[in-house]
Amino acid sequence: MPFIPHTAEDTREMLGAIGVKSIDQLFDSIPEQFRRRGLLNIPPTATETEVMRDLADLASWNRSTDGRPCFLGGGMYKHLVPAAVDHLQSRSDFVTPYTPYQPEVSQGTLRWLYEYQTIVAELTGLEVSNACMWEGPTAFVEGMKMASSITNKKRLLVSRGVHPHAREALKTYMKWQGVEIIEIPLGADGRTDLAALRASLNDQSAAVGVQSPNFLGCIEDGGAICEIAHKAGALAVGSFYAISLGLLASPGEQGFDIACGEGQPLGNYLSYGGPSFAFFATKKEFLRQMPARIVGQTVDRDGKRGFVLTMTTREQHIRREKATSNICTSNTLMALRGVIYLAMLGPNGLREVAEQCVEKAHATAERLFKSKGCSRLTTAPFFNEFCVKFDQPVERVRERISRQDILGGIELRRWYSEYSNSLMFAVTEANSKVECDKLVDAVGGYI
């Protein structure tokens, strides 16, 4: 039987030692009427070869981004991944241990998590980071939840520029918390409408939540948003595109109290949306309200430096119903990919990736905006994602793109009814000139 090493002799000896006649007898505490005598209705045992063939077959039914130009974004982006990331992350001493509960035999995990926290603090320009979270939208929800508990206020303002998934998840999470969620519209330029934001804030508001670049790709005026929020006594929570942090003003510089974001762009594959991880950082004064695990430096009995899980009194296994969050197991292994990715790139490499995203996206966008029947949907500055409005039904444009075997063009009206016939494209350093040309031809090259 796969993965069970016992011989018949082993089984016999073990049963004898326990003092039972059969394995079945070990289950006598389960009432007879609920014991299954027959087999479940699932396929029979298969060998590794058979299962790998089955998997290869399933994989082949997909039209993956492998070998196809991909201009899809909307929260996850195809970036180049150094071979070192795959190689190191796949080491079984990283892959198969659990949460570092026993620090003496988990210094590997604890050390890189400490490095991770340092990296996240540096990227976000904030003082403290946790040891990673599940994924972008839930990290944003946790950030808003945290702001509500810090301020002890139950009114959350969320920009419509925040990823629709994150706004939906926020609603699901907050429904039973008696928290009011107010959506702030986007202005004509595609950014959060600051006048509307000012008008919606009152002294009962816990936080203003934004995303930058926002879902439409526009870079928000974070400094202005934080100032408006703080003036009203609310905290500023921001979700950020990790790659952009190599170039754009950091959340800390802009005044954000809590910064988070999807970790996938940092050395992780798309993997159809998960697992990925999320980063999360805040100011020192809010440390004790921060969700998820935290690693700290300390010393051992001999005074030697070592690392441990710390501040655990915030967590569910100690605080139970008073915990800051119910998060325990997170997506740690995916965060390791982020650490290795950034160690490979360094600050200059990350800046170059960010710059190349900007350059390729703008060059491609300019050509698209100039194409016949196309126009620019938003006017605000963007990073590497932008929206094109068409003067013909968007289905026809999508069909042309699809015919060229290009993946891309997210339809906005699915979430924003006001933006009809508009598609959103993301360009990264992974897109070549040939691919960008192909997109321009497919989208703009019609009569």
Next chain:
Amino acid sequence: MSTTTIEKQADRQLPYFDDRLIFEKSRPGARAWHIPKNDVPSAKAAEYLKGVALRKRPPALPEVGELEVIRHYTNISRLNYAITTTFYPLGSCTMKYNPVMNEVAVMMPGFRELHPMQDDNGIQGALALAKRVQDYLSEVTGLPGTTLHPCSGAQGELTALLVCKAYFEDHGEDRGIVLIPDSAHGTNPASCAIAGLRAVAVKTGPDGLIDVEDFKKKLTPEVACAMITNPNTLGLFESRIHEIAEALHANGSFLYMDGANFNAIVGVTRPGDFGVDMMHINLHKTFTQPHGGGGPGAGPICVCAKLEPYLPSPRIVEEKDGYRFDESNPKSIGRMRGFAMNFGVMVRSYAYMRRLGAEGTRRVAEYAVLNANYIRVKVGAHFTIPFDRICMHEFVATSKKQREFGIHTIDIAKRLIDLGYHPPTVYFPLVVSEAIMIEPTETESKDTIDRFIKSMVQIAREAETNPSLLLEAPVTTPVRRLDEVKAAKEPELRFNCCVWEPSP
């Protein structure tokens, strides 16, 4: 073992390791990796970003060469005990072997290179795989409605509670109480709080099982559901579970089963058959997701037909011409996270489920329980076992017998490290003082288990004859016992990079 052993061990030269963090190896200007030059004719990024606030100072990321990165992370990985190097009987965590083929499968370009915003027609293989995982889980749980959406077990729990809340709201009821045994995992009450529900604790009886009379006393009309881990955290099957289910159902309440310990019963019995209405499954436990130093996992939930309309969206539906995602269900609680699921996790679990098949699935539980009971009887003479009868996949021992020698559970755990084992779960469940929770899993051979038993017996003897061996342990690790109080009181949560500036 003589007293000189400890001295010998303390003197033992540990393998050399470079204690520095990656930042301490950083040299301005060093660089491991470059992206290809921009081949698209364009202006410079700064031109395009006029008027946008840029970083004043670059992030102080490490600056090192490629070999340094490889060597650094290779070396620190070796500081971990892992399933591939060590027996890892961490109770309640189901540290079974993670088949290496799963890691190969998840890296197939047809899976890892799928973008979550792709149209359904380009991801038919992924949806077929996910649907098969759903069907498999429904079959093994006996619960027809399965969603793969939740990020983790804790989120699965919360999702199920919200589903339950939505059901009552839809039926014009407002129920705010959840009954939870005092032996439960801490996530249970934490999830209740987020769902706006109040957790009421139910006592554990002298037999280690839920005190059914106390349970019935607390079963008021405000009870929305009970959250029960079965087998419970003491490794015992709640034999009166059906009676509890019937009482709940008669009260209009639901029975939620925390699936953390599902590995003990998978294929042998089905929760749906003994009255469970909803449960989550930690794929990283029963269905062999590698634990990754703390994830990723996933926490699919399976529910009875009555609760199915409230499951989160999107849901996978199978139609004549293929699979698609459906977000149109008006009763759904909505989205709990960003994209549909932790797909990579599903690929691994699918591979494992296919390998096991019907016969193998049942064997998992059988051998997990056989291994646990074998250890229990073999170490039973040397340690106190508060509920010493046939257990499921794990059992709880204590260090009560060793207390007279000044030994606590933590000392036994640390001594196990010196003997080459990852310690069991300690000080949990909270209902047993000085708990040592041992879960061997089915994938460990009799040989490994016999050696572990020998070590446990040796430790029991050492506690009596040479307790300093335990009190000083571990001595074979790169660091010895760490000062956790200092870590919490004087939090140092990041390396101070300010001692150097990254190169311009």
